[in-house]
Amino acid sequence: MLNIDQFELYSVAIITLLAVISPGPDFAMISKTALLKGRRDGLLCALGISVAISVHLSYTLLGLGIVFANNLWVLNTLRYLGAMYLIWLGISALWPDIKAVFLKAKSQQICKQLKSENSLQNKPTRNSSAFWSGFACNALNPKTMLFIVSLFSQVISTDSTLLMELSYGAYIAIVHFVWFGLVACLLTSAKIQKKVLVFKIWIERVTGLLMTSLGLRLLIS
Template sequence: MLNIDQFELYSVAVITLLAVISPGPDFAMVSKTSLLKGRQEGILCAFGISAAISVHLAYTLLGLGVVFANNIWVINTLRYLGAMYLIWLGISALWPDIKAIVFDSQSRKTSELSKNKVSLQNKVTRHNSAFWSGFACNALNPKTMLFIVSLFSQVISADTSLLMELGYGAYIALAHFLWFALVACLLTSASIQQKVMIFKIWIERVTGLLMASLGLRLLIDLPLNTNTQ
C-alpha cells in the first residue's frame, strides 16, 4: 500500500497544470503545426512533447538533474541548442519567401515542377516530422528541465517511493499531452480553419518570425545569464 502525501500530491498537480498552460516554445510549436498542417499533425506534435518529458524525468530520477541545474554551462548549452533550433524553425518557415527573393521566376517554375515529384514523400514523412518536432522542442526546452528538476528536488520529498515518482512523471507527461492536444483541436475547428486557408501564408510568416525572434532573444540573453550563478 502506497503512503501518499496528500499535500505533495495536490502541489504537484497544481504546479504542473500552471507550468503546462504557460506560454512558451511548446505552445508556439503546437500552434504552428496545427494551423498549417491540421489536427492530426497537431496532436502528433503534442504527443512528441509529452514523450520528451521522459528524457527530463530519466536524468532527474538518476540524480543528474540537480547536477545539471547547478552547472551553468549545462543549462546554457541547452539554451544554445534550443535557441538555434527555434531559429532554424523560423528560417524554415520563411524559406519559401527567401527562395522567392534569391531565385528568379524561371528557377521557381522548375522548383514548382519538382515539387509534384516529392509530394508523395512529403505525405509519408509529415507525420513523423510533427512528432519529432514536438519531441525536440520540449527536449531542448530549458524551461521544462528547470521545472522538473525543481519539482522533484523541492516539492517531492526524498522519502517518496520510486513508484510514486514514476506516477508523477506519467501525470506530467499526460498533462502536457492533454493540454496541447486540446490546443490543437481548438485551433483546427471548422471556423478557424476557414480563416486559416485565407491567411495561411501570413500565418506561416508570422510564426516563423516569432520563433526566429525568440531564438535570437535567447542567444542575446545568454551572456547575461552566464555571469549569474
C-alpha cells in the same frame, strides 16, 4: 498502501498545470503544426512533447538533474541547442520570402506558393516528422529541464517512493499531451480551418517570426 502526502500531491498538480499552459516554444510549435498541417499532425506533435518529458524525468531520477542545473555549461549548451533549433524552424518557415527577396522575384514566389497550396495539402506528410518536431522542441527546452529538476528537488519529498515519482512523471507527461492536444483540436476546428486557408501564407510568416524571436530571446537571455 502508499503513504501519499496530500499537500505534495496538490502542489505537483497545480504547479504542473500552470507551467504547461504558460506560453512558450511548445505552444508555438503546436500552433504552427496544427494550423498548417492539420489535426493529426498536431496531435502527433503533442504526443512528441509529452514523450520528451521522459528525457528530463530520466536524468532527474538518476540524480543528474541537480548536477546539470548547477553546472552553467550544461544549461548553456541546452539553451544554445534549443535556441538554434527554434531559429532554424523560424528561418525554414520564412525561407520562401527570404529566397524571393534575394532573387528579387517576391511576387512570382508568392504566386507559385499560392498555386501549390492545394497540391501540398494533398501530399501525404510523414507522421514521424510532427512527432519528432514536438519531441525535439521539448527535449531541448532548458525551461522544461529547470521545471522538472526544481519540482523534484524542492516540492517532491526525498522520502517519496520511486513508484510515486514515476507516477508524478506520468502525470506531467499526460497533462502536456492533454493540454497541447486540446490546443491542436481547437486550432483545427472547421471554423478556424476555413480562415487558415485564406491566411495560410501569413500564418507561416507570423509563426516563423515568432519561433525566430523565441530562439533569439533564448540565445541572449
